[in-house]
């Protein structure tokens with residue numbers, strides 16, 4: 161378990177499957193997320209029951225509020241190798257009533273700290289849709305910088321959107 165100011169990050173449990181299924185069927189939550197093909201609740205539950213253990217290559221956490229102990233989202237560091245000391249991050253809050261309360265910033269800061277201090281990463285990268293202003297604000301607050309723009313690389317709402325590649329190096333986390 162990894163603790164921040166507002167949230168703690170903990171391993172996912174099979175019982176978390178129902179919340180994930182609900183989040184993935186909420187158009188506002190998935191608006192700027194890369195879409196998977198639709199999954200039934202039974203398939204989601206099976207995937208959670210069969211989940212691989214966390215490892216250096218891929219570690220996924222549930223984001224739980226410290227105050228209420230409520231699961232509000234999830235975050236992952238993936239594709240890490242010891243040789244490159246880099247990983248990519250995915251993060252979202254599925255509980256919309258918790259948006260705008262600082263939880264996303266605290267969860268991202270806590271995850272990056274874990275990546276640098278425990279996993280000994282040197283750089284953490286992410287892709288974000290260029291119109292996702294709230295997410296970009298969170299990442300910039302923490303010290304992420306824009307490395308590049310991948311044009312027309314996200315399909316949503318019937319049109320193409322650019323995505324930004326952002327990264328944070330060891331020592332840059334604020």
Ligand SMILES: CC(C)(COP(=O)(O)OP(=O)(O)OC[C@H]1O[C@@H](n2cnc3c(N)ncnc32)[C@H](O)[C@@H]1OP(=O)(O)O)[C@@H](O)C(=O)NCCC(=O)NCCS
Nearest residue numbers: 192251252253259260261262263264265288293294295297
């Ligand atoms: C993006 C997300 C993780 C942010 O988490 P959060 O807890 O809502 O964010 P915080 O409250 O920590 O911070 C939000 C910041 O963005 C700002 N913000 C909110 N909406 C904004 C907008 N439309 N334009 C610019 N800034 C905005 C807030 O003012 C705040 O900045 P501040 O602290 O300087 O005032 C969360 O809203 C989410 O999961 N959204 C849906 C999925 C998603 O887009 N995930 C990211 C994919 S890359």
